[in-house]
Amino acid sequence: MRKIAFLAPLACLAACAPDSHTHRAMTPAAQYATGAGPLVVNTHVPDFATRGYEPFTRQDVVAIALREWRLFGQPVNDDDPLLRPEPTTPAVKPERTPGLWQRVGEYWWIGQDPEETEASWDGKHDADGHITDFAHDGLYAWSAAFISYVMRVAGANDRFAYSPNHATYINAAASGQEKGVRARNPAHYAPKQGDLICVGRGASKSVRFRDLPTPQGFPAHCGIVVATGQEDAPFGHQLSIIGGNIDDAVALTHVPTGPDGRLTDRRGNSLDPRYPWCVVLQVRYDADREPVTSQ
Numbered sequence: 001m002r003k004i005a006f007l008a009p010l011a012c013l014a015a016c017a018p019d020s021h022t023h024r025a026m027t028p029a030a031q032y033a034t035g036a037g038p039l040v041v042n043t044h045v046p047d048f049a050t051r052g053y054e055p056f057t058r059q060d061v062v063a064i065a066l067r068e069w070r071l072f073g074q075p076v077n078d079d080d081p082l083l084r085p086e087p088t089t090p091a092v093k094p095e096r097t098p099g100l101w102q103r104v105g106e107y108w109w110i111g112q113d114p115e116e117t118e119a120s121w122d123g124k125h126d127a128d129g130h131i132t133d134f135a136h137d138g139l140y141a142w143s144a145a146f147i148s149y150v151m152r153v154a155g156a157n158d159r160f161a162y163s164p165n166h167a168t169y170i171n172a173a174a175s176g177q178e179k180g181v182r183a184r185n186p187a188h189y190a191p192k193q194g195d196l197i198c199v200g201r202g203a204s205k206s207v208r209f210r211d212l213p214t215p216q217g218f219p220a221h222c223g224i225v226v227a228t229g230q231e232d233a234p235f236g237h238q239l240s241i242i243g244g245n246i247d248d249a250v251a252l253t254h255v256p257t258g259p260d261g262r263l264t265d266r267r268g269n270s271l272d273p274r275y276p277w278c279v280v281l282q283v284r285y286d287a288d289r290e291p292v293t294s295q
Contacts, residue, residue, distance in 0.1 A: 042113050042152075049155050055286035056155040058194025064150050065224045065242040065250075071103065072250040078234055080274045093134070094249040095123035095142070104142050107244065111148030111162055118145065118164045144168075146244025147196065147222055151283075156180055159284065166220035170198055173281050174212035184280040185209045187268035190261030191225045196281035197241060197255065197263065198222040207278050222281070223253060228261055230254075237261075 047053075054060070069075075072094055095104050105122025112119040120127035121140055132140050147169075148162040159180020161172035174183035181196075186209065191197055200207035204218035223241030230238045235256035244250050256271045257263055263270060263277045270276040 044109050044112075044114060044119065045152055046110075049153050050157060052155070054155065056157070056159070057287055058192065058283070058285050060154045061150055061194045061224060061283070061285075062226045064154055065226055068103075068146070068150070068244075068250045069242050069252055072100065075247070075249050075251040076253070077246050077251045078254050082274070093137075094247075095245070096134070096248075101125075104145075107142055107145040107149040108164075110152055111145045112164060113162060116164065141245050143221055143243055143245035146250065147224065150224060156283075165217055166198060166222050167214065167217040170220060170222070170279060170281065171213035171217070174279070180284050182282045182284065183209075183212055184282045185268075186263040186270070186277050186280050187266075188262075189280050189282065190257070191228065191239060191263070191280045192282075193225050193228055194283055194285060195225045196222045196283065197225060197277050198279050198281065199275040199277050205276060208276070209279050212279060223255075226252070228257075 042050075075094075094100055101123030103123070105125075108118055108121045117127050121142075123142075124131055124137075126132055126140070142164075144164050144166045147166070148160070148164075151160045152162060159178070161169040161178050161181075163169055169178060169181065170183065172178040173181040186197070198220055199205070199222075201219040201221055204220065207214065207218060207220075221243060223243035225239055226242050227240040230240065232238065232254075235254060237257045237259055238254045239257055239261070240252055240254055242250060242252050246253070255263065255275075255277070256273075258265065258271060263272065263280070265271060
C-alpha cells in the first residue's frame with residue numbers, strides 16, 4: 001500500500017455546481033429496512049439528509065467519499081490480491097485507532113436501520129461494547145456499511161437498499177426493487193462519477209451480470225466512482241473508486257477501463273487483471289435528466 005497527496009482534479013469534483021432541481025417536501029423521509037422489506041423511519045439519520053435541504057447529487061456523494069478517504073490518510077491500494085505476500089496481522093489497524101474506530105461506528109449507526117444489530121457496532125466493539133477479535137474481525141467487515149453511510153448522508157433516502165451486505169443492494173437493483181439504482185451491464189455501460197462498481201469475492205468471484213439477481217446473498221465488494229476518464233499509471237485508461245474496509249481503512253483504488261470508459265472488452269471480459277467486475281450500479285440523482293435505458 002502507498003499513500004499519495006490529494007489530487008486537485010479529485011478535489012474539484014466536489015466543487016462542481018449541481019443542476020437546477022426541485023426541493024422535496026420538508027418532512028422526515030422513510031428509509032429502506034432491506035431491499036424488499038417494510039419501510040421504517042430511521043431516527044439515526046440527521047435532518048439535513050432526510051428532509052431534502054439539498055438535492056441528492058453525485059457531487060455530494062463523491063465529496064463525502066473523498067472526505068472519508070482523507071480522514072483515513074488517503075491510502076491508495078492498487079495491489080493484486082493474488083500477488084500479495086502472506087498476510088500478517090499489523091500492530092495497529094486504522095479502524096481501531098483513536099478517532100477512527102468511532103468513525104466506523106458512525107458508518108454503522110447511520111448507514112443501517114435501527115433494528116439491525118450491526119447499527120451498534122464500531123471499528124473494534126460489538127453491539128454489547130465488547131472488544132472484537134483483533135486477528136479475526138472479518139466478521140465485522142464494514143465495507144457495505146461505508147457505502148450505505150455515504151448514500152444515506154448524501155440524501156438518497158428510500159432510493160437505496162441500505163444493508164451490512166453488498167449483495168442486498170446489488171440484488172435489489174438487479175431485480176428492480178431499488179427505485180433509485182439500476183443494475184447495468186459493464187459491457188454496455190460506462191460508469192460515471194457517483195455510480196458503484198461491484199465484484200464478487202472468494203467463491204463468488206465467478207458471479208457475472210447474467211447471474212443477477214442471485215437467489216441468495218453472496219460475498220461482494222463495491223466502490224464509489226470518484227473520477228473517470230483518467231489516463232495515467234498504473235493502467236493507462238482508468239477510473240478511481242473509493243471503498244471501505246480495504247486493509248481496515250477507507251482507500252482509493254485505480255481501475256482499468258477501455259478508451260470508452262467501460263470496464264470490459266468487446267467480449268464482455270473484465271479489463272481488470274485483479275477483479276472481474278460483475279455490475280455497475282447506476283445511481284439516479286436528482287439532477288439527472290437522461291432516461292434509464294434497458295440493457
